[in-house]
Amino acid sequence: MRQINSNQAGFTLIELVVVIVILGILAATALPKFIDLRSDAASAATQGVAGGISSAFATNYAGYLANSTKGIRISEAAQSCDAAAGSVLQGGVPTGYTVSNGTVNCGTAGNTLSCTVSGPQSTTATATLVCTG
Secondary structure: OOOOOOOOOOOHHHHHHHHHHHHHHOOOOOHHHHHHHHHHHHHHHHHHHHHHHHHHHHHHHHHHHHHHOOOOOOOOOOEEEHHHHHHHOOOOOOOOOOOEOEEEEOOOOOEEEEEEOOHHOOOOOOOOOOOOO
């Protein structure tokens, strides 16, 4: 004859329901953080483009000082921030971003001016234009 073992191991229904409720509460508190990541990413991308433009202006200034044939002249001649940024960036300003702040009047070499970079989701950041003189 065979004996039937009536001892079974496992979780009760109450224990499973409690775990599911706890996981639901944790998910509900974490969800708003994940929803806001898109706007944070758009802001960070715009700041990255502004940083790249500022870096390009600084590199252009250094190259122009070392050898005037190695850099783009950004002088007192009136031009827009967008045109100046497009001239120092290889490939121009990335698609979906605009650079503005009116007309650039540099004056002497080394002067800095602020340009506004606008990106997706109405994000903005500031890029620094360095005049070559």
